[in-house]
Every structure is written in structure tokens, then in C-alpha cells.
Amino acid sequence: MQDPGLWVFGYGSLMWNPGFAFEERVLATLPGYARTFCMRSIHHRGTSAEPGLVLALDVHPETECHGLAFSVHRDRAEPTLEYLRERELISSAYLEKVLQIALQDGRQVAAVAYVVDPDHVQYCGGLPLDEQAGIIATAVGGRGPNTEYLYNTVSHLDELGIEDAELSWLAGKVRQIAD
Numbered sequence: 001m002q003d004p005g006l007w008v009f010g011y012g013s014l015m016w017n018p019g020f021a022f023e024e025r026v027l028a029t030l031p032g033y034a035r036t037f038c039m040r041s042i043h044h045r046g047t048s049a050e051p052g053l054v055l056a057l058d059v060h061p062e063t064e065c066h067g068l069a070f071s072v073h074r075d076r077a078e079p080t081l082e083y084l085r086e087r088e089l090i091s092s093a094y095l096e097k098v099l100q101i102a103l104q105d106g107r108q109v110a111a112v113a114y115v116v117d118p119d120h121v122q123y124c125g126g127l128p129l130d131e132q133a134g135i136i137a138t139a140v141g142g143r144g145p146n147t148e149y150l151y152n153t154v155s156h157l158d159e160l161g162i163e164d165a166e167l168s169w170l171a172g173k174v175r176q177i178a179d
Contacts, residue, residue, distance in 0.1 A: 005074025007111035008084065009101050011035045011067035012055035013149060016156040018070055019087065020080045027104035027160060028069035030113060034060040035067070035164065037132045038125035039116050043090050044143040052139030052146035053132055055153065056094065056116035058125050066162045069103055069111055081112070088114045093122040133170055137177035147178055 009030055010018060037053040046052025057065060072080045088094050094114040101111045116123055127135075139146035154171045157164050 005077035006072040006080060007101070007109045008070045008072065008080070009067055009099070009111040009113040010070060011057060011065050011113075012153055014070075015068045015160070016152050020070075020072065020083055021076055022070040023073050024069075024071040026069045026071075027066070027162070028101045028111070029064050029066050029104075030057065030099060030101045030111075031064045032059065032061050033057040033065045033099075033113075033115065034063045035065045036125065036166075037127070037136070037170070038123060039093050039120075040122040040124050041139070041141055041146070042122065043141055045141040045146040045149050046135075046139040047141060050139060051122075051135070052141055052149075053124070053127075053135050054149065057113060058116050058118070066164075068160070069101055069109065084112065084114075091120075091122060093117055093120040129166065129170060129173070133173040133177060136170065137174045147174055150174060 035055050036058050037055055038058045039054050039056040040051035041054040042048045042051050045054050095117050097113055097115050098110050099113050102108055136146045136150050150171055154167050
């Protein structure tokens, strides 16, 4: 296979709704970051009046995040980056970074990843899980209910064989609240 023009690391909705054409999709690990509901969503899964929560990569030096890496053909690299920037940088709460990831097959590649800016007003790292569940159970934004985002992410993690005990617990708790 020809060298891709771009690798993209997905850990949340990009895993189940990338929105761009890719050549290859591989399980991958990003060291030093955790997937957490640490960003208030005022566009996609909530509103300014009633923010929801979305996942973000938050710096946690002693952990790692398991997700998917997508390779994008060099001819599609620029349009893909334009699409991702429009989608992910809507409120400047994410920072676009190029980080080293380990692919399941042993390759090490540099990938674009969207990491939360801990200095941004939407950052809310460290919220108790019960509080997260209460927010997710009721928030709705431009892309739909916050519950849908959580359930889709957990479902796809399960399909990929990626364990995330915190998100599984949240999905169960949110179902209790929402039902």
C-alpha cells in the first residue's frame, strides 16, 4: 500500500461516523491521554443554555486511549483536514495536534488528533460520573440527543473489543435516568 497522506485518530464519534473517505481503518493506541466527557457541548449535543457533554482527549500521563486510526490517501488529505477542522474546531475547545500512535499491527505513525484545551471555558474535566450521567440523560443539540452520542460510542467500542469501564457505567446510569 502507498504511504497515506494523513492518519487520523478517532476515539469518539469519529469511530462510528468519520465523515471522510479512508484507505485503512486500524485499532490504535494513543499514550498519555484519556477519553473522557470533559467538554461541555454547546453546538452538537447541547446548547448554550443547556450544555451537553462530549468526549475529548484529556492529558493523563499514566494512561492510554484505545481507538481507531484512519489512513487517508494523500490526494484526500487537504479536503479531509478542512472537513475535520470545520467539524471539530467549531468552538475552539479542541486543539488540533499531531501525535504518535501505535497501530495494532505494530506500526507507529503520526496522526491528527483533537485534544481538549484545558484553558477553554467549555473544559469541565473531573466532573463526577453521576453529574455527567445527569447532563447526558437530558441534553439535546444540533446533532441530536446527548444519549445517542454516548450509546453509539459505547456500542462501537464494544463491537471493536475496546473496553471502557467508565463509559459502560455511564451508559447504564443514563439509561436508568432517561427511562
